[in-house]
Amino acid sequence: MNKTALNILAIVLAILFVFPLIWMLLVSLKPDGVNVYTLADWVNWSDLNLDNYVKVIRDSQILRWTWNSLVIGILTTVISILFSSLAAFAFSKLPFRTRGIFYVIIVSGLLIPTEAILIPLYETALHLKLIDNIWAIILPGLTNPLGILLLKQFMDGVPKDYIEAAQIDGSRNFRLWWSICLPLTRSAMVSVGIFFFIISWNNFLWPYLSITSEENMILSAGLPTFLSNNTMSLNLIMTASAIAAIPTIVVFILLQRHIVQGVSMSGVKG
């Protein structure tokens, strides 16, 4: 294909792709009740203002939900990565007889998605008095075996000599993990961590079910409450979406190299 034609095609596609987001931003900045429909609406920027943002932030708990999403995302990611790294270390570096059995049990976690165990998971959370508690979201988030699989591959790459040298120096297993394997797999941990954070940030179904009070909701599960609220107009709904989307977009722009790398690594190997 002609080079110029290809370039133009790529640019047209890119414009089509950002179009929904630009439209969302534009509508969110228009006065309540004003749509962006005709070409004239698109170019008329004279009435743009932040009133809708003030209104949504004042009338809903959206900032609180953003904060919850952030806290839950960070806790889930950090704990998950540490636990996965410990397990990956055992599978990769410690010779033990039952490792095959444990490995199969853990990998079996990839087979059945949360969606398929919703009901008993809810029942379990109910028994543990976790319903409407942020730990109801965090704890089931720690069961993704993908981190172990990926980190094990990187631990396998840590040279044997390093481990043996440290063992001769009298290092115990925990030291081997903490001061050799952990630092040497740092970049892999960042990649997997980013992937886990995105999963947690975008987790919808389970938080939607397990959180009942508005103040404990996370962003993805809290947004749909705007729909059941009839006073919310098109503009306000788009404003709420924009408030939910903007932090994600900013973080994406700042960290895009890591994010794309993390996602492609986790996706290819997983």
Added chain:
Amino acid sequence: METKLNEGKGSMALRKREPLRIRTELKAILYLIPFLVPFAVFYLWPVLRGAWMSLHVWSIQGMEKYVAFANYKKIITNSDFYQYMWHSFYFVLLCAPTVIILGLILALIINQKLWFRTLIRSVFFLPYVLSVSVISFIWLRLFDTKHGPVNAFLHLLGLPSDINWLTDHRFVWWAITIATDWWTVGFVMVLFLAGLQEIPTDQYEAAKIDGANAWKRFLHITLPGLSSVMKIQIFYQIINCLKLFGQVQIMTGGGPGDSTNTMIRYIYVTGFKKDMFGLASAQSIIFCLVMLLIAVIQFKFTDRKDG
């Protein structure tokens, strides 16, 4: 060293080694415990518990009575079940091929030397980091019959009347597919890009010298080179499509009528709206079996020699 020497000396030595080995086992398992505890409580236990619950009449208050396989019988004699199962697979048929083909096309474009290449790649990937509720809200409004830009755009192209994207059963699945493709295609693209970069360029050079045209090169070098990524993607997308919930819950509520109700939404409604946990568990178990079947097929198709 010492244990190796002892091995030849028979049962006495072996018995001596026994306690030592248990200690190494336990020491190693200690490192698995932090992961295993939440894994057992929030994954293994619910799987078993779900199987148990599916044999009972169960409400949010707890168990009511044991009914053996009555729940399963109820499900398979009810036509709703087949209908929702079909909806889930129908969405797989629409969404999985489109998202994979589009992702491949985008990856092939981005793999060329373009102006603003990194920027365009980021633009394609960006929707993937948004949450399902955000993308559903946006497309709910974009597809609005009277005030939505999608219809406005189609009018510009000469479409005479409005399309009821979300309330006409002929279009609603396409609306959900378009929204989902837009949301996830960047992910597929990134994976194909990673695959493309692993195909050695000298293969293309050699094919060029042999006079193969662009289409032939795509068919005989690019596609085979991407086969492992392709296999992973096909199964990943099938499973992802079967898990469809958020988009229909927000954009259509399962409507119009029942036409976008899926397996997951069926489980959700049975369990949480009708308070029939036992029946919903049985539905979940059937869904699990479908998932396991897909995993078995995947295992047969992908030999994990290089994985």
